Amino acid sequence: MKFFSDFERKYQKYAIRNLMYYITILYAVGLIVWLLDPMIYYNYLSLNVGMILRGQIWRLVTFLIYPPAFGSWSFTQIFYGLIALFLYYNLGQTLEYVWGSFRFNVFFFMGVLAQIVASFVGYLVFGQYWLLSTGFLNASLFFAFCIINPDAQFYLFFVLPVKAKWMAIAEAAVYLYDFITGGIAVKVELVISMITIILFFLMTRNYRHYAPKEIKRRQEFKQQAKIVVPGKTRHRCAVCGRTELDNPELEFRYCSKCEGNYEYCQDHLYTHKHVTKDSVQ
The missing domain is CATH 1.20.1540 (Rhomboid-like fold)
Known part of the structure; x- marks a missing residue:
């Protein structure tokens, strides 16, 4: 709110x-x-x-x-x-x-x-x-x-x-x-x-995630994510580099506090160091 x-x-x-x-x-x-x-x-x-x-x-x-x-x-x-x-x-x-x-x-x-x-x-x-x-x-x-x-x-x-x-x-x-x-x-x-x-x-709670435009955008993203090019991976942990091919049971999430599209596996989602503009420089 x-x-x-x-x-x-x-x-x-x-x-x-x-x-x-x-x-x-x-x-x-x-x-x-x-x-x-x-x-x-x-x-x-x-x-x-x-x-x-x-x-x-x-x-x-x-x-x-x-x-x-x-x-x-x-x-x-x-x-x-x-x-x-x-x-x-x-x-x-x-x-x-x-x-x-x-x-x-x-x-x-x-x-x-x-x-x-x-x-x-x-x-x-x-x-x-x-x-x-x-x-x-x-x-x-x-x-x-x-x-x-x-x-x-x-x-x-x-x-x-x-x-x-x-x-x-x-x-x-x-x-x-x-x-x-x-x-x-x-x-x-x-x-x-x-x-x-x-x-x-x-x-x-961030109620913007439940706005009609946001819901539509998420649905479109999920549809696009289903299209997988052979030999390519959909997820990759920014810390350990593991993908869904290494372990199909691994879950991946994006960190809202990192500046950029950084995705992490379930083992590093809460333990990684947040990426900021200063740290990248």
């Missing part, structure tokens, strides 16, 4: 670069706090609206230290907690690389705001204390990654390769079950979190 593009141009210089690096440090601090005494988090750092309204405003920030995939003190739980830190760090880094620092900042802090709003709704509307953690915030990172890179592979139990889109569908089914069977706290948090994700993608 134009208003978001204007907003981005005006304020992008204030974006926190490498945001997920700092968030991961917060999670690591939270892991240490939890190992020392879980009650420290609940009594002084959690998102408790009642205590916030009594002046403990630091809870609006400190609830973010709650580490992902962590519940009890055990060596197994610590191991999976560290794996989760590594996973979400990489998901966040990939999103920032694809979107840019500003848009990733907006997405992440919209998720933070959604958690805060859900807690205040619980307290002010339903009169309940909801100690919401960072669970749905991290889930939003996972869903966003799966949306922009549905064919990326995760190794379930470090062995079984599963594409991101299938894991996202399975995760969505779990959340749908939680919504149906869970209490009002789960319902409110899920609805607000999903609205936040949808709102972000609506704000950042």
Whole structure:
């Protein structure tokens, strides 16, 4: 949307670069706090609206230290907690690389705001204390990654390769079950979190791609692309040089941030160095 593009141009210089690096440090601090005494988090750092309204405003920030995939003190739980830190760090880094620092900042802090709003709704509307953690915030990172890179592979139990889109569908089914069977706290948090994700993608979508002229141009391009001269290739990665003849399952995309018609395979789409006029010179 134009208003978001204007907003981005005006304020992008204030974006926190490498945001997920700092968030991961917060999670690591939270892991240490939890190992020392879980009650420290609940009594002084959690998102408790009642205590916030009594002046403990630091809870609006400190609830973010709650580490992902962590519940009890055990060596197994610590191991999976560290794996989760590594996973979400990489998901966040990939999103920032694809979107840019500003848009990733907006997405992440919209998720933070959604958690805060859900807690205040619980307290002010339903009169309940909801100690919401960072669970749905991290889930939003996972869903966003799966949306922009549905064919990326995760190794379930470090062995079984599963594409991101299938894991996202399975995760969505779990959340749908939680919504149906869970209490009002789960319902409110899920609805607000999903609205936040949808709102972000609506704000950042380039609607010009869906204009009638653009749709016609894309259809004509696809028809022309079907005409293949014998011995010629249709796609070639600008980094590794592989084509569809090397591996028919390879997927190729053009990078919108590179200046020129540079096409990349799925292995280098998010890892290549962007080509600009200065770099070409």
